[in-house]
Amino acid sequence: MxxxxxxxxxxxxxxxxxxxxxxxxxxxxxxxxxxxxxxxxxxxxxxxxxxxxxxxxxxxxxxxxxxxxxxxxxxxxxxxxxxxxxxxxxxxxxxxxxxxxxxxxxxxxxxxxxxxxxxxxxxxxxxxxxxxxxxxxxxxxxxxxxxxxxxxxxxxxxxxxxxxxxxxxxxxxxxxxxxxxxxxxxxxxxxxxxxxxxxxxxxxxxxxxxxxxxxxxxxxxxxxxxxxxxxxxxxxxxxxxxxxxxxxxxxxxxxxxxxxxxxxxxxxxxxxxxxxxxxxxxxxxxxxxxxxxxxxxxxxxxxxxxxxxxxxxxxxxxxxxxxxxxxxxxxxxxxxxxxxxxxxxxxxxxxARMGPDLLSRADDHLVTRHPDGRVTVLAWAPVDPTGEPSGPERHRLRLSVPIASGAAFVRRSSADEEHGNARTAWQRMGSPRSPRPHQLDVLHEAAEPARHHLRLPVEEGRVDLDLTLARHEVTLVELSPVEEEAPPWADEGRLLGREAPG
The missing domain is CATH 3.20.20.80 (Glycosidases)
Incomplete structure (x- = not known):
């Protein structure tokens, strides 16, 4: 889309x-x-x-x-x-x-x-x-x-x-x-x-x-x-x-x-x-x-x-x-x-991290833009319209998103059955009615959303975003214009002291 x-x-x-x-x-x-x-x-x-x-x-x-x-x-x-x-x-x-x-x-x-x-x-x-x-x-x-x-x-x-x-x-x-x-x-x-x-x-x-x-x-x-x-x-x-x-x-x-x-x-x-x-x-x-x-x-x-x-x-x-x-x-x-x-x-x-300007809205996503040029996408895997707690194992969403730069930094945060879901961890530890301090630490950790980062190319002012959502997933994708500031001599190939290729 x-x-x-x-x-x-x-x-x-x-x-x-x-x-x-x-x-x-x-x-x-x-x-x-x-x-x-x-x-x-x-x-x-x-x-x-x-x-x-x-x-x-x-x-x-x-x-x-x-x-x-x-x-x-x-x-x-x-x-x-x-x-x-x-x-x-x-x-x-x-x-x-x-x-x-x-x-x-x-x-x-x-x-x-x-x-x-x-x-x-x-x-x-x-x-x-x-x-x-x-x-x-x-x-x-x-x-x-x-x-x-x-x-x-x-x-x-x-x-x-x-x-x-x-x-x-x-x-x-x-x-x-x-x-x-x-x-x-x-x-x-x-x-x-x-x-x-x-x-x-x-x-x-x-x-x-x-x-x-x-x-x-x-x-x-x-x-x-x-x-x-x-x-x-x-x-x-x-x-x-x-x-x-x-x-x-x-x-x-x-x-x-x-x-x-x-x-x-x-x-x-x-x-x-x-x-x-x-x-x-x-x-x-x-x-x-x-x-x-x-x-x-x-x-x-x-x-x-x-x-x-x-x-x-x-x-x-x-x-x-x-x-x-x-x-x-x-x-x-x-x-x-x-x-x-x-x-x-x-x-x-x-x-709360979405921007004020609405770009797109549909039955599985919301796209907004911030004043500084960042674009935010909220996407969700639609659930069964009858309200039954079942749904497809995967939901795919493809978006062509406008962004003004040569590359985009992409930050994705997700909650689903496995991530950002302390109840799953709680059930696996035996559903303790009064979790002990170390169990609470585990639950706080399990409650945090999954986070991923990548960099995508921008072609003709657009980023192609291909999202696959897990069952019952809600995900936030934040795309920021990249302003490259790495010095010209930066070379990941020399991290271990190897000579630069001749």
Whole structure:
């Protein structure tokens, strides 16, 4: 395939706009911060979103009795530590307001191992006071101009009874109206939105738009989630699920604007605030090379349909189903505990090394150019469109790439079943639930991608690139113009002191 000489557009960076996290309280832990620091060095997300900002573990809502009178204090000790840690690592919070503090809740229904309360407030006035106090504190500490850049999302997946008691739509609309009003009372320029629905509930979007218009409720962005897995087939401490083709994720991204067409929300920013293949934090597919190849076209094309799409989640430090029972347990994370990189981590790290100018895009590759003339190729072996974890043993891709020099230095980095895949090594060493230090060293080594270097000739301003990809491989090829600086007397034939030929 001949890659065009001139850019066909700009590569969207919607894929790195946001990333998900386990409940935000986890940011107080060292392993979490170490993992996020690595992520930011090698990928560099702009925002991070997680549950539990107002849950009991963060200690924000603090009622007490004083001389027979009930009073409430709002404490931001942990909120400050979390946000400080985020900003120090170059990432901003995408605020999700939830779950309900126990002392403010109207009921006892909870979700997850860490018991996030999912009932409406017993007093909407006290909830509004909590929201106002939280936003005012953040502005006081971090500055109005800064906090205006932080999206504020109201709740999480209210269409599911597990996350919002009874999946009561009218009750969610009331919560949204009260919350959005409280946010705007603090500053009218703060960004507030929702409804953060799960897949299969897009009809909520239409009714949300009708409600917002009818009531004159502020909405600055629309949010929803996307997953492609079928019902869970349970095994001890894990599940298996069927998968729809990855293109179904793109269809879900696109469906939101189609649903909202003609409404006042149609042109608002669209944020996919969670996406992945499986919605379960214990599905082994998340740890595989198949998963990286499966999601590659989503990263390549997702920006056509959404302003951001947030991978759920950056780390396996995630306790919704309890503390993980093994290092590799099917967690959502790009990283395991102890910062062992998964193949999907490499997909993101490879994307972070792509250039801004888009030259070519297809169902198995993406080609970009940097301002300094470097050309980067992300290629992947397409997986079976049914989502089955099988595919051809080899996938061949031939590209004619433009580059302005007499020769090109080629650097190739790859992740597949054998390379950049610590899970394979982990299984071969017996799948230790708690690897010992020397085993962790082996896993970190096995997690690094395969790397190769070569030099190719440039003819008529082009390099012929012939790539053979292994099963489930994702590879990054970086081509740099060669500027030869070797001195004229350099002679590899004389390394051992032989005389130059006469």
């Amino acid at each position: 001949r890659v065009p000489d001139a850019p066909t557009g700009r590569l969207s960076d919607a894929w790195r706009a946001c990333v998900g996290t386990g409940r935000v309280e986890l940011a107080l832990r060292r392993d979490y911060q170490d993992s996020l620091a690595l992520l930011q060095r090698e990928i560099g997300f702009r925002y991070i979103r997680g549950h539990g900002l107002l849950s009991d573990g963060m200690g924000v809502y603090r009622p007490y009795d004083w001389q027979g009178e009930r009073r409430v204090q709002h404490s931001f000790t942990y909120v400050d530590q979390v946000v400080d840690a985020y900003l120090a690592l170059g990432i901003r919070p995408f605020l999700e307001l939830g779950f309900m503090p126990t002392e403010l809740a109207s009921g006892e229904r909870t979700v997850f191992w860490w018991r996030g309360n999912v009932t409406p407030p017993r007093s909407h006035q006290e909830w509004a006071d909590l929201v106002r106090s939280t936003m005012a504190h953040l502005i006081d500490r971090y500055g109005l101009d800064e906090v205006r850049t932080w999206p504020v999302e109201v709740w999480n997946e209210p269409n599911l009874a597990d996350f919002w008691e009874g999946a009561d739509e009218a009750a969610y609309h009331r919560l949204y109206e009260v919350t959005a009003g409280a946010v705007k009372e603090v500053d009218a320029s703060l960004q507030v939105g929702g409804p953060a629905i799960s897949p299969g509930a897009d009809e909520w979007l239409e009714r949300f738009a009708e409600f917002a218009e009818r009531r004159g409720v502020p909405v600055d962005f629309v949010s929803k989630h996307a997953y492609t897995s079928g019902p869970a087939q349970h095994v001890p401490f894990g599940v298996h699920q069927t998968l729809a083709p990855a293109s179904a994720l793109l269809d879900q991204f696109a469906a939101a604007r189609a649903r909202l067409k003609g409404s006042k929300l149609a042109e608002l920013p669209l944020h996919i605030t969670e996406f992945n293949s499986s919605y379960r934090p214990d599905n082994p597919v998340h740890d595989t090379a198949f998963h990286a190849a499966y999601l590659a076209p989503v990263l390549a094309y997702g920006g056509d349909h959404a302003d951001s799409f947030s991978y759920w989640t950056f780390s396996d430090m995630f306790e919704e189903a309890g503390v993980p029972t093994a290092l590799f347990h099917g967690g959502f994370g790009l990283l395991t505990h102890r910062q062992v990189k998964k193949p999907t981590y490499h997909l993101y790290a490879f994307m």
